[in-house]
Ligand code: AMP
């Protein structure tokens with residue numbers, strides 16, 4: 001029998017915007033695989049979602065929706081708790097403690113994601129919460145003695161900061177936090193926009209032709225795929241410099257489990273019309289059953305799952321925060 005303890009993984013997802021196939025292929029699909037072999041926790045990070053302008057009705061809706069997507073995609077909440085970050089109060093508390101005893105203004109000023117996001121808001125109008133976002137993220141991770149964090153490349157700087165904060169705390173107050181490793185899963189690492197293959201497919205894109213949402217209808221998917229940009233070369237071949245075509249073949253590959261070679265071979269004497277028709281078929285065959293599973297989960301059912309998730313996460317987080325409170329000199 002293998003008695004080795006499974007490594008702990010934590011990864012968060014924000015309940016904002018429309019989840020698209022890039023989120024699925026770049027994050028959710030990998031989580032489904034990881035939760036089989038690791039001791040995984042998946043917080044839905046609503047406290048992070050309020051760092052930018054938000055609507056309460058929408059926030060509530062998205063929180064439930066994302067939880068449903070995770071379950072419908074194959075994450076078994078018995079194996080890997082799915083919970084709402086704000087339900088586990090220790091996240092905020094540790095965030096504050098890290099703010100005061102480890103995080104420096106100069107660290108946070110270096111964060112490129114803050115610079116990008118605050119520029120969009122008009123720098124002076126960005127909230128203090130947005131500035132402090134990476135410290136709360138560090139708390140999400142450190143609270144669970146996390147060993148591994150699967151993230152997108154855009155989060156590497158935040159993970160380096162998490163490691164720095166953990167080391168500073170350990171140095172000052174004695175060994176308390178594990179220093180987490182992070183990694184990006186290679187497959188589906190970056191799905192690009194269908195209307196502009198230079199940029200990542202994004203839920204905040206201006207045009208809906210940029211992404212395929214997991215909630216899109218059959219007709220919308222067809223329209224979006226047929227409109228996807230290609231280039232002047234009429235052959236269907238995978239080359240590094242053919243950004244748009246490479247991206248479409250990549251999506252085809254990830255959703256059909258066919259190799260690039262097989263795809264190239266299949267469309268050797270065929271044109272983009274046929275390729276795109278087939279690609280939209282493949283996406284539809286993936287998205288519609290997923291939608292059906294999502295819609296079969298009631299709000300009540302998912303609330304129950306989230307409640308149970310929080311019940312599993314809370315004692316672990318509480319044990320850790322208690323240890324921390326003691327170390328820094330709080331009475332209880
Ligand atoms: P976000 O939507 O930016 O909050 O990201 C949620 C998760 O999806 C993160 O793990 C991202 O790295 C991942 N993700 C977002 N957009 C893409 C994309 N276009 N391709 C691959 N992964 C993505």
Ligand code: TRP
Pocket residue numbers: 010011012013014045048136137140141149150151152155
């Ligand atoms: N900042 C992450 C993102 O936008 C979300 C996140 C919050 C997260 N807390 C986390 C990811 C903890 C990993 C671990 O994708």
